[in-house]
Amino acid sequence: MEFNATLIGEMIAFAILIWFSVQFIWPHINNAIEERQKKIADGLAAAEKARAELKDADARVADEIKKARVQASEIIDKAQQQANQILDKARADAVSEINRQKAMAQEEIASMAERARVELREQVGSLAVKGAEKIVQREIDAGTHKALLDQLAAEI
């Protein structure tokens, strides 16, 4: 074991190195590391937040879509109802129109039949008179036998 001034020199050198590390090396690198750690932590937190927000938005969108679907089906239902109503009304209108037309036609038919019957009756009267004339070969006084002829016409 032989010690000499090297010991003192190395102690001074060691002390200077420690001082240099404390002063110029450690704080800078450590700060950079800690700042980066903070950045990464912030980034992760932001990502987490964004994910939560996205989930929220997804839920909202799904909700909106569901609502829209319900609304659409409501509208379709209403439209169908309306269409049915219109159809029903149209059908009823048509039926009543048909009935009206039918009634009118029947009335006309009835009146025409009446008129034909009247004419026929008159013609039958004169035919009968002509026939009788032919049968009796003489002229029947239309005035005196009118009551008889009318009775005949009514009977036909």
Place this chain on the structure above:
Amino acid sequence: MLANTPEGGFTGYIQHHMKFWNLPHVGEGGFWSWSVHMDSILISLVLGVLFSAWFWMKARKATPGVPGKGQAFVELVLEFVDGQVKDVFHGDRRILGPLALTIFVWVFLMNFMDLLPVDLLPWIAEHSGASHFRAVPTADLNVTFAMSITVLVLVIFYSFKAKGTGGYMKELFTAPFGPWLAPFNILLNIVELLSKPVSLSMRLFGNMYAGEMVFMLIAGLFSAGSWLLYGFGIIGYTAWGIFHILIISIQAFIFMVLTVVYISMAHDHH
């Protein structure tokens, strides 16, 4: 290499390699002299400046954004050291962190000189005018004791700082056997205190000295004059070199961790 050694022979080779480049040259023996081991000072200063400049360069350009590979490496080292310190010491790490970093990297770099070919630096130095050259500063007791004594000073400083003068004195005289055995207590505490730097520096020195010696012994095989031994030399040098990577890292790590443990113990109250 054998031919270059003035003494000649394998023993001479090793003896030559075990001598420091000592200036001003004084006679052997004695516990203390005012000479300087130029080789230890030169290598340790070059490595210390290398460490400082390298880390300072990266620290100056350190960005909290995406780090470059150089910065990432420096940060990796720093975070490793910081993690070790954090495990042991629960307090402000603004001094202890850089202290541990300095010890770890500097001791590692000095130990690393052991992995250079054992004759390389001595050969260069001796062709540049040095009388002798030992390349591994941590195989010099002056260097290891310089660090461990500095650590001891820090331990004492932090003991005073954490406990106050009165508190620390009280602890020195009363722990662990109580006030009635104060003389024993102070004796025990002084031994405990002094054992720290001695064990720290002796452990590092012993490992590096032994490692260096083994490299030299294996290197002796290269000039043993037989191709078989030459082959053994290559295999042995490679194997010991690979194993030594582990040793130099572990020794740097142990020196760092024990320093942190000692200083953190200085903060603890008994």
